[in-house]
Structures are given as structure tokens and as C-alpha cells.
Amino acid sequence: MQVRTQFSPAWERNIVGHKDILLKDYFTPDIFADAINAILYDGKSVVTPERMRTIDIETQHVEERDGDIRADARFRDLAKIVEVDDAIYCLFAIEHQSVEDYTMPLRIMEYDVREYLRQVKSNKGVQVRIKPIITIVMYWKADKWNQPLSVKDMFDKNTVKWLEENGLGGCIQDYRMHLFEPCAEDNLDKFKTELKDVIAYVKYSKSTEELRKYNEKNRPGLSKDTVSLINVLTNSKYVFIEGKERLDMCEAFDGIKAEGIAEGIAKGIAKGIAEGKAELKEKYKSWVTLSNNLKKRGMSNPEIAALLGVPETELQDAFKMIKEENENESSSKRLYAGLTSIPVPAFVNPAALDIFSVFFSRFQRFLYQTEYSFPPL
Numbered sequence: 001m002q003v004r005t006q007f008s009p010a011w012e013r014n015i016v017g018h019k020d021i022l023l024k025d026y027f028t029p030d031i032f033a034d035a036i037n038a039i040l041y042d043g044k045s046v047v048t049p050e051r052m053r054t055i056d057i058e059t060q061h062v063e064e065r066d067g068d069i070r071a072d073a074r075f076r077d078l079a080k081i082v083e084v085d086d087a088i089y090c091l092f093a094i095e096h097q098s099v100e101d102y103t104m105p106l107r108i109m110e111y112d113v114r115e116y117l118r119q120v121k122s123n124k125g126v127q128v129r130i131k132p133i134i135t136i137v138m139y140w141k142a143d144k145w146n147q148p149l150s151v152k153d154m155f156d157k158n159t160v161k162w163l164e165e166n167g168l169g170g171c172i173q174d175y176r177m178h179l180f181e182p183c184a185e186d187n188l189d190k191f192k193t194e195l196k197d198v199i200a201y202v203k204y205s206k207s208t209e210e211l212r213k214y215n216e217k218n219r220p221g222l223s224k225d226t227v228s229l230i231n232v233l234t235n236s237k238y239v240f241i242e243g244k245e246r247l248d249m250c251e252a253f254d255g256i257k258a259e260g261i262a263e264g265i266a267k268g269i270a271k272g273i274a275e276g277k278a279e280l281k282e283k284y285k286s287w288v289t290l291s292n293n294l295k296k297r298g299m300s301n302p303e304i305a306a307l308l309g310v311p312e313t314e315l316q317d318a319f320k321m322i323k324e325e326n327e328n329e330s331s332s333k334r335l336y337a338g339l340t341s342i343p344v345p346a347f348v349n350p351a352a353l354d355i356f357s358v359f360f361s362r363f364q365r366f367l368y369q370t371e372y373s374f375p376p377l
Contacts (some may be wrong), residue, residue, distance in 0.1 A: 019232055020077065023096045026229050027078055034193040036092050039136055039180050051083040076111055080130065091115065093135040108135050109151065139178045140233050141368030142205045150176035168223040194226045205234040221246035284318035291315065339355045
């Protein structure tokens, strides 16, 4: 008999992206308690760090199949047992999401069910009452969540209608997840820690004016950890000044706004130069084509330049540029022909060759844009 461990997909494992790692580290007991109090208790101080303890975020489902024992692991983001009243305990869990997931209600249902089963199994056959689980999904985007909020939302609408019309609607067990969206939160003052500022910066990340108003009203001075998290969640570039305990976000916001304006101007100039260069090449191509036709009729370069109304030296520059471009194109074609003429082993996937062709065409375009010249072959 073999024992195998199956890990869930990457987004469900403890090996997660940079955002998830930062969020897990940021949610200290103080921040965790603040989130629960604000979202579930409207800002009242019910949950305190002193009355909570962290539990194992991993749950496993073990089953025997074809003589093998398979262990399927799942990892929660954050989970804590909290004494909400004298001898009254609840398990609160937070799942962080930076992308929408159609299957999220099922994922939360699976996490919760596995935890209930773990509680039952840990009692070793003794019938002890299990502790309730409340899981909150925190969606770290400025946009609204547009995916199902419950298992029932995942059903076909016509099916739901038929079930309700035939008296079976109440027979379907639904499972609804608790979702927190920064864009839907109107009372940020419910949050008592710097989590308030993180949520605000995500909420207003698409509105410079709203973010400016928030800064003017609250004048936040934020810790390095908070600034780092804001940068990652909103793709910002606030620079924390070493040696200082906190960053004045009003000053940082004005600085990054000015930097953004300068960057926009620079990009505009670069775009203008590129467009101008492309127009110049097209003009030179037309000159060269016309010149070649006129030369066949016996006209000289000075006569052609006079006909075009340009200096003869500029006409010579046109011939030089088009010649170099044609040589680059010819060299790249010879290189491609040489590479594609190499016998392809039978084990090579034809799809890989298609991918290579796309890559090479993009590489060729890059060479033209950067005006790189191939050495003679």
C-alpha cells in the first residue's frame, strides 16, 4: 500500500504569490482583530488579540482509492479561535483574494467543512460540540466583485426558477460567503488601525482626486509595512524614507503625482519621436521608389532632388536609410531560413515550432524598432 500526498493548485497552497505573503504577514493579531470588529461588529471592540489564538491553517482529507491512501491538503490564509464571550468560542478565518474566482463559494464551503471534520476527528470519538466557523473573503481590488457569492449563484438561472416554481427551492442547501469589498465600504472610520489606510488606498486607487481628498482629511503617516503593502496592492511607487518611522502620505502623494506627470511627458515625447521616425521612413521609401523610376528615364540625382524640392544630401540620406533597412531584413530572413532548414527531431512538438515562429517574428520587429544591424553572414 502506498501513501501519496496531493497538494491543491498553486492558488490554494501555502506557496503563494507576493501579494498573499505580504497580506498574511501584515495581518498581525491587532490587524486581524480590527478587520473582524469592523466588518462583523460595525467597529465595536468585541474581538481582542488577547482573546484569540492561531490554529493550524492546514486541513487534510485522507481517503483510500485502489489500494492507495491519498492525503489531499488545503491551506487557509488566516484562522484564529476567538473567545467572543465567557466560554463562547468561534473560529474566524480570512481569505485574501486579489483576483476574481468563480469557484470561491465552493472553496470557502470546502475549507469550512474540512475544519468541521477536523474538529470532529480531533475529539477521538467523544461527542463534543463543534465550534462555529465564520470565513470572510477580502477582495483587494478597487472594482466590484462580479462572480458568484453563493453556491446557488453558480446554478443556471432557469434551473433555479424551475426549482422555486415547483416548490423545491427550499430543498437546495445553499452556502453563501461573506465578502468584503473596499469599493463598497462607505464607513472607513470603523477601522482603528492602519488597515483603514490600506483599504482607502485600494478603494481610491483609480481616482486621484478621491485619494487627494482622503489624504487632506486624514493626513496619514504610515509605517513601512503599510506603505509596502499599499505599493504592492495598488501598483504604486511610494518611497519610504530610511531613518524615519513613518511616511507622510500627503507629501508622498504629491511627489508621486509630479513624477507621474513628468513620466507622462517623457512617454509622450518618446512616442512622438517614434511616430516621426516612422513617417520619415515612409517618406524616404517613396523618394527612393520615385528616384529609381526617374533614373531609368535618364534623370540624375541633382535633377531628381530639384524635382522633389529637397537638398541632394537629404536624398542621399534617404537612399542610405532604405538600403540599411533592406540589408537588415535580408539578413534576418537568411538567419530564419537557416534555422528552419535544420532537421527537426521526431520528438519535437509541432506546436513548439509555431511558438518559435511567433517569437522570431516579434524578435525581428524588435530589431527594426531598435535599428539593430546584423553582422554580415
